[in-house]
Amino acid sequence: MAAVTYEQAIDATAQILADVRHRIATLTPRQAAEEAYVPGGPSIEELETKIRRLRAQSRAAA
Known part of the structure; x- marks a missing residue:
């Protein structure tokens, strides 16, 4: 399994937060x-x- 870069981890985290924010x-x-x-x-x-x-x-x- 390939190591995840810092940038990939930040991108994945940002996507999770965006998905949760949209759901809420x-x-x-x-x-x-x-x-x-x-x-x-x-x-x-x-x-x-x-x-x-x-x-x-x-x-x-807004």
Whole structure:
């Protein structure tokens, strides 16, 4: 098996992040909050509120 170069690893990581970002953007705020929820962390409702706020800020900045 050939060794992976630093540039290849960065490119692959960037693609994974882009794919995840796209998937998250296609979910409703509720769906994204449900997927982000972990026991002991913020509630689904808190996460949903934060996601809505961040999306609104992103739209306003665009």
